[in-house]
Amino acid sequence: MRTVLHSDLNNFYASVECALDPALRGHPVAVCGDPEKRHGIILAKNYEAKACGVQTGETLWQAREKCPDIIFVPPHYDIYMEYSKEARSIYAQYTDQVEAFGLDECWLDVTGSQLLFGDGKTIADDIREKMKKRLGVSVSVGVSFNKTFAKLASDMHKPDKTTVISSDSFKERVWPLPVSDLLYVGRATSSKLAAYGITTIGQLAMADDRLIHSLLGKNGLVLLSFARGEDNAPVKNIAARTLYKSVSCGNTAPRDLVNDNDVKVLLLALSTKVSERLRAYGFDCRCVQVQFRESDLSFMDRQCRLPYPCRTAKEIFKAAYTLYLKNARGKRLRSLSVHACDLVYNETEQLSFSPEIEDIQRREELESAFDSINKRFGEGTICRGLLLTDPDIAMIGLKSSPGIMPGRMFGT
Numbered sequence: 001m002r003t004v005l006h007s008d009l010n011n012f013y014a015s016v017e018c019a020l021d022p023a024l025r026g027h028p029v030a031v032c033g034d035p036e037k038r039h040g041i042i043l044a045k046n047y048e049a050k051a052c053g054v055q056t057g058e059t060l061w062q063a064r065e066k067c068p069d070i071i072f073v074p075p076h077y078d079i080y081m082e083y084s085k086e087a088r089s090i091y092a093q094y095t096d097q098v099e100a101f102g103l104d105e106c107w108l109d110v111t112g113s114q115l116l117f118g119d120g121k122t123i124a125d126d127i128r129e130k131m132k133k134r135l136g137v138s139v140s141v142g143v144s145f146n147k148t149f150a151k152l153a154s155d156m157h158k159p160d161k162t163t164v165i166s167s168d169s170f171k172e173r174v175w176p177l178p179v180s181d182l183l184y185v186g187r188a189t190s191s192k193l194a195a196y197g198i199t200t201i202g203q204l205a206m207a208d209d210r211l212i213h214s215l216l217g218k219n220g221l222v223l224l225s226f227a228r229g230e231d232n233a234p235v236k237n238i239a240a241r242t243l244y245k246s247v248s249c250g251n252t253a254p255r256d257l258v259n260d261n262d263v264k265v266l267l268l269a270l271s272t273k274v275s276e277r278l279r280a281y282g283f284d285c286r287c288v289q290v291q292f293r294e295s296d297l298s299f300m301d302r303q304c305r306l307p308y309p310c311r312t313a314k315e316i317f318k319a320a321y322t323l324y325l326k327n328a329r330g331k332r333l334r335s336l337s338v339h340a341c342d343l344v345y346n347e348t349e350q351l352s353f354s355p356e357i358e359d360i361q362r363r364e365e366l367e368s369a370f371d372s373i374n375k376r377f378g379e380g381t382i383c384r385g386l387l388l389t390d391p392d393i394a395m396i397g398l399k400s401s402p403g404i405m406p407g408r409m410f411g412t
Contacts, residue, residue: 250337
């Protein structure tokens, strides 16, 4: 029988901000975007703000109406990343089987660590104390015999609690809960199940396999096994290389994109960042997807296959811009995002007599050099000339850059 922990950093962004500025503690705090850049929504809130009814995703004025004393702070993503890394270093003191589930959540398999550190609950309590002492933030930890129930347990009691769901009591603890509490059961899935009278995890566990397969396909059978406590998925090693499903970059423009050049600048900036991230992770992509959000907040996405697996900004941009011309030209666009999908590892360079592939490989070497320059001297030290035609929009795409320097450029 395995012992699996799921550790969830409570109200992560807001908790980090309160740890950085102790004067915020005890007050309602929300991390939010910049209203002047049309990012004015609540990204995270602490428990004091939550008690007033403040919700993630609502606008700042809505939050202010519910909680007049709320304190808004801007996000500091680089600091959140450092806190996340430090939290994982604490987990690594107990086991090398540590699997991230976002910045603020991790699974730990401590089955082989219990002779050294005690049972699962003892390890969970120890982790909670170390988090408070070293990082100044709290975590809720679930302890169970698989990943699904460990996560479910960590959500049951917050903040700063340890909850155990054992193999001999999970039916009494888990089955009465709403089916929406189960991992990967979203609103649409809940609605489909509810139409057939399945509203609790226990009812899902007792449902007929053929019915669930007809409703939800293969994924339905996976959910069925989760509800029955049959999740045997291992916790990955902390050093394991994760095969990501996609690498993406997206943002809301400072104004509506109303012409081809506006869209071209933002798509190129986003494609540049996606290309940079693909190189950093060691991937090529075989598919490009673009998501378009119009000024009325309506939404659509379109995708296309690439003729060759690659990761150059030029090829990603060409595909993304073609999707725009075919599907969204003439629309007032509020935000765009570019996704590199169907990823494959690029561990060796394939020799080719094809002129097209040779050109892509040469450009890959060139763009790798640009990455090194920007990493050494600052983002935007060297960039494509097109981005200089509208630096405000370009900087939104290159959102981690301090600015775009006009001294050096290369053509598109």
